[in-house]
Amino acid sequence: MKSFGEFLQSGDWKGEKHVPVIHAPEKVKAGETFDLRVSIGDEIPHPNTLEHYIAWIKVFCFQEGGKFPVEIAEFKFPAHGEGGNFTEPSGTAKVKLDKTGTIHAVSYCNIHGVWENTQEIVVE
Amino acid sequence: MKSFGEFLQSGDWKGEKHVPVIHAPEKVKAGETFDLRVSIGDEIPHPNTLEHYIAWIKVFCFQEGGKFPVEIAEFKFPAHGEGGNFTEPSGTAKVKLDKTGTIHAVSYCNIHGVWENTQEIVVE
Amino acid sequence: MKSFGEFLQSGDWKGEKHVPVIHAPEKVKAGETFDLRVSIGDEIPHPNTLEHYIAWIKVFCFQEGGKFPVEIAEFKFPAHGEGGNFTEPSGTAKVKLDKTGTIHAVSYCNIHGVWENTQEIVVE
Amino acid sequence: MKSFGEFLQSGDWKGEKHVPVIHAPEKVKAGETFDLRVSIGDEIPHPNTLEHYIAWIKVFCFQEGGKFPVEIAEFKFPAHGEGGNFTEPSGTAKVKLDKTGTIHAVSYCNIHGVWENTQEIVVE
Ligand SMILES: [Fe+3]
Ligand SMILES: [Fe+3]
Ligand SMILES: [Fe+3]
Ligand SMILES: [Fe+3]
Numbered sequence: 001m002k003s004f005g006e007f008l009q010s011g012d013w014k015g016e017k018h019v020p021v022i023h024a025p026e027k028v029k030a031g032e033t034f035d036l037r038v039s040i041g042d043e044i045p046h047p048n049t050l051e052h053y054i055a056w057i058k059v060f061c062f063q064e065g066g067k068f069p070v071e072i073a074e075f076k077f078p079a080h081g082e083g084g085n086f087t088e089p090s091g092t093a094k095v096k097l098d099k100t101g102t103i104h105a106v107s108y109c110n111i112h113g114v115w116e117n118t119q120e121i122v123v124e
Numbered sequence: 125m126k127s128f129g130e131f132l133q134s135g136d137w138k139g140e141k142h143v144p145v146i147h148a149p150e151k152v153k154a155g156e157t158f159d160l161r162v163s164i165g166d167e168i169p170h171p172n173t174l175e176h177y178i179a180w181i182k183v184f185c186f187q188e189g190g191k192f193p194v195e196i197a198e199f200k201f202p203a204h205g206e207g208g209n210f211t212e213p214s215g216t217a218k219v220k221l222d223k224t225g226t227i228h229a230v231s232y233c234n235i236h237g238v239w240e241n242t243q244e245i246v247v248e
Numbered sequence: 249m250k251s252f253g254e255f256l257q258s259g260d261w262k263g264e265k266h267v268p269v270i271h272a273p274e275k276v277k278a279g280e281t282f283d284l285r286v287s288i289g290d291e292i293p294h295p296n297t298l299e300h301y302i303a304w305i306k307v308f309c310f311q312e313g314g315k316f317p318v319e320i321a322e323f324k325f326p327a328h329g330e331g332g333n334f335t336e337p338s339g340t341a342k343v344k345l346d347k348t349g350t351i352h353a354v355s356y357c358n359i360h361g362v363w364e365n366t367q368e369i370v371v372e
Numbered sequence: 373m374k375s376f377g378e379f380l381q382s383g384d385w386k387g388e389k390h391v392p393v394i395h396a397p398e399k400v401k402a403g404e405t406f407d408l409r410v411s412i413g414d415e416i417p418h419p420n421t422l423e424h425y426i427a428w429i430k431v432f433c434f435q436e437g438g439k440f441p442v443e444i445a446e447f448k449f450p451a452h453g454e455g456g457n458f459t460e461p462s463g464t465a466k467v468k469l470d471k472t473g474t475i476h477a478v479s480y481c482n483i484h485g486v487w488e489n490t491q492e493i494v495v496e
Contacts, residue, residue, distance in 0.1 A: 004476045004488045005377015007434065007441050033212055050298050055326065055443070060486075061209050062379065068485030069379050070206045071427070075215070076198035078303065082358050084222020085185050085194045088157055092216035093199070098208020104376045110330050113440030114432075116376045128352045128364045129253015131310065131317050174422050179319070179450065184362075186255065192361030193255050195303070202427065206482050228252045234454050237316030238308075240252045281460055309457050318457045322448035323465070330442045332470020333433050336405055339447070340464035346456020 008106070008116045017044040018112055020057055020105035022119040030123050031096050036073060038105045039090035046089060046109070053080045054089035055108045061121075063101040072103075097123050132230070132240045141168040142236055144181055144229035146243040154247050155220050160197060162229045163214035170213060170233070177204045178213035179232045185245075187225035196221075221247050256354070256364045265292040266360055268305055268353035270367040278371050279344050284321060286353045287338035294337060300359045301328045302337035309369075311349040320345075345371050380478070380488045389416040390484055392429055392477035394491040402495050403468050408445060410477045411462035418461060418481070425452045426461035427480050433493075435473040444469075469495050 013019035023037035038057045040046050046054055056076045060069035075091030089107070100123045107115045137143035147161035162181045164170050170178055180200045184193035199215030213231070224247045231239045261267035271285035286305045288294050294302055304324045308317035323339030337355070348371045355363045385391035395409035410429045412418050418426055428448045432441035447463030461479070472495045479487045 002434075002474065002490065003377060003380055003382070004432065004441070004478055004490070005375060005380045007432075007476075008375055008377045010375070031208075037216075039218075060376065060379075061203075061207070062374075063207055066207060068481075068483070069376070070209045070482070070485075071202040071480060072209050072211050074200040074202060075217070077217075078195040078198060078358075079185075079219070082194045083185070083187055083190060084155075084220075085196050086220040087196050088218035088220065090216075090218040091199070092161075092214075093201075094163075094212035094214040095203070096210040096212065102374065104379075106376055108443060109440075110326075110442070111440070113442075118374065118376070126310075126350065126366065127253060127256055127258070128308065128317070128354055128366070129251060129256045131308075131352075132251055132253045134251070184252065184255075186250075192357075192359070193252070194358070194361075195356060202482075226250065228255075230252055232319060233316075234318070234450075235316070237318075242250065242252070278456075285464075287466075309451075309455070311455055314455060318454045319450040320457050320459050322450060323463070324446035325465075326443040326446060327433075327467070331433070331435055331438060332402075333442045333444050334468040335444050336466040336468065338464075338466040340409075340462075341447070341449075342411075342460035342462040343451070344456075344458040344460065 008114050010116050014043045017041050017046045018109055018115045020107040020117045022103055022105050022117055024103055024119060024121055027122045027124060030098055033094050033096050035092055036095050037092040040107055048080055048086055050080045052111050055110055057091060057105055057107040060104045061097060061101055063099040099123050131238050134240050138167045141165045141170045142233055142239045144231040144241045146227055146229050146241055148227060148243060148245055151246045151248060154222055157218050157220050159216055160219050161216040164231055172204055172210055174204045176235050179234055181215060181229055181231040184228045185225055187223040223247050255362050258364050262291045265289050265294045266357055266363045268355040268365045270351055270353050270365055272351055272367060272369055275370045275372060278346055281342050281344050283340055284343050285340040288355055296328055296334050298328045303356045303358055305339060305353055305355040308352045309349055311347045347371050380486050382488050386415045389413050389418045390481055390487045392479040392489045394475055394477050394489055396475055396491060396493055399494045399496060402470055405466050405468050407464055408467050409464040412479055420452055420458055422452050424483050427482055429463060429477055429479040432476045433473050435471040471495050
């Protein structure tokens with residue numbers, strides 16, 4: 001049985017427009033709210049049309065020494081030109097973390113499948 | 125038959141902590157990307173616990189002279205203390221609009237139901 | 249300020265293809281799991297294309313004598329032809345209710361806005 | 373960099389209550405609508421409380437010889453006791469497929485992370 005994890009694609013977001021970019025501080029204080037932004041296409045814009053678009057990005061946090069990831073944000077990008085309105089694939093959440101760990105962003109393009117990226121974040 | 129619309133509560137967000145606050149420019153240019161932030165509890169924080177939390181905010185745009193609202197953003201706030209992680213009820217999207225209209229934010233508290241707020245936005 | 253509730257359209261689902269249809273027993277027992285299905289286009293199918301589709305249906309329960317509706321189901325319909333795959337606008341949840349009340353289904357078409365329907369359900 | 377895929381847990385759903393169960397015909401006809409149900413805890417019920425619950429199940433289809441999975445269903449389970457209402461972790465979608473492939477269900481428990489299951493489906 002093939003695992004769904006094998007579909008998760010990654011790469012350098014500067015060259016591959018589908019890879020989610022994680023904008024987060026390298027260090028934060030435990031229990032202090034900070035801005036966590038994830039986006040697609042910072043360098044090379046991804047299409048945003050009714051036929052081809054980024055549908056969502058989910059974000060998880062996996063604590064060092066922990067067992068399971070916890071979902072900490074979810075963004076949907078619903079408008080792709082309806083009435084001339086567009087939601088671009090970028091979302092900012094306000095989160096508070098408790099322990100050092102890794103942030104995992106997972107995104108979905110309706111044509112090119114699931115993509116991921118990761119960034120370590122030190123919680124002091 | 126009671127309409128679901130009758131459940132939508134509103135008020136002054138400075139005195140009522142459930143009302144979504146819309147942070148958007150008063151004027152934008154047609155087709156130019158701008159930051160649209162919606163949040164709950166800017167003045168009086170809303171609880172964020174496993175028992176009581178803001179689950180989501182949806183945002184719609186209704187163009188002047190239009191017929192139907194178009195959904196332009198959706199934020200979920202999934203973490204309420206799991207592993208010490210919290211998602212606070214604030215979300216920022218990047219959107220492009222085509223015509224002057226009203227932004228409608230609709231939010232949901234798992235205990236206190238659905239709330240709304242509106243802001244006009246002039247598109248030049 | 250126009251309320252978002254004013255956008256909620258309704259009608260007879262036999263003649264208007266956007267109105268969500270609620271398939272639920274008229275009576276259920278308190279705390280007993282039952283199937284709650286909501287769908288669009290039972291009589292007149294709604295288009296399901298990349299340009300025009302039903303994006304989601306949310307379901308709420310409002311208890312008689314209660315103050316606020318509680319969200320009890322959410323369905324997204326993500327595939328509109330990608331790779332020849334389609335998600336049709338129908339979703340079935342398994343729910344348990346505690347008290348007599350009304351079920352409210354709210355749906356969204358990316359072109360024709362938000363629609364609603366309601367059904368009373370007696371909980372014994 | 374650890375891939376998010378490494379967090380995806382699986383197993384025999386008869387012994388492990390988190391594994392999503394896929395209820396789908398083994399064979400379907402191309403372009404013919406059929407019921408696709410996914411559920412958690414068919415054998416051993418999973419808790420459904422405010423502190424511990426299944427939050428969502430997503431379903432993807434990966435066509436034989438294809439390159440990318442396509443999302444074909446998403447279910448959220450929002451009620452965990454609010455007002456005595458509960459959404460149990462089961463969802464049924466109506467889908468149409470074009471080609472033989474594998475169905476991948478991915479689920480999330482707010483305490484025990486992400487889980488997956490797969491089933492082949494022959495499209496004639
Ligand atoms: Fe793409
Ligand atoms: Fe509240
Ligand atoms: Fe429509
Ligand atoms: Fe669990």
